[in-house]
Amino acid sequence: MAVDVKNVMEIFVEMNLDKALDETPDVCRCDQCRADIKALILNKLKPMYVSTTKGEVMSKLHAFDTGKQVEFLCCFRDAVEKVKSNPYHDKAQ
Numbered sequence: 815m816a817v818d819v820k821n822v823m824e825i826f827v828e829m830n831l832d833k834a835l836d837e838t839p840d841v842c843r844c845d846q847c848r849a850d851i852k853a854l855i856l857n858k859l860k861p862m863y864v865s866t867t868k869g870e871v872m873s874k875l876h877a878f879d880t881g882k883q884v885e886f887l888c889c890f891r892d893a894v895e896k897v898k899s900n901p902y903h904d905k906a907q
Contacts, residue, residue: 817866818865819864819865820863820865821861821862821863822862822864823859823860823862826878827852827856827859830883830890831848831855831890834887835848835851840898841897841898842898842901846901846903847897847901847903850893850901850902851893851894852893854889854892854893854897855886855889855890855893858889858893859885
């Protein structure tokens with residue numbers, strides 16, 4: 815049986831990204847901008863890799879503490895400002 819390794823922070827960011835975007839109406843929500851914002855956030859957050867289901871659940875619980883929420887929001891704000899000031903999709907058009 816193969817064991818997968820996952821970065822729980824990816825799940826955490828994905829779970830929180832839509833809510834944060836809903837509270838930021840002036841940011842583009844196209845697939846490219848969403849992916850750029852997510853990548854910038856994940857590059858700032860410390861990864862939390864797990865290799866078991868139990869470990870994944872425990873790490874998820876840890877990831878939802880107030881400190882992680884605040885860290886996510888700070889990284890989100892920075893990422894949004896970078897993407898808004900230099901959107902990739904405008905260059906490709």
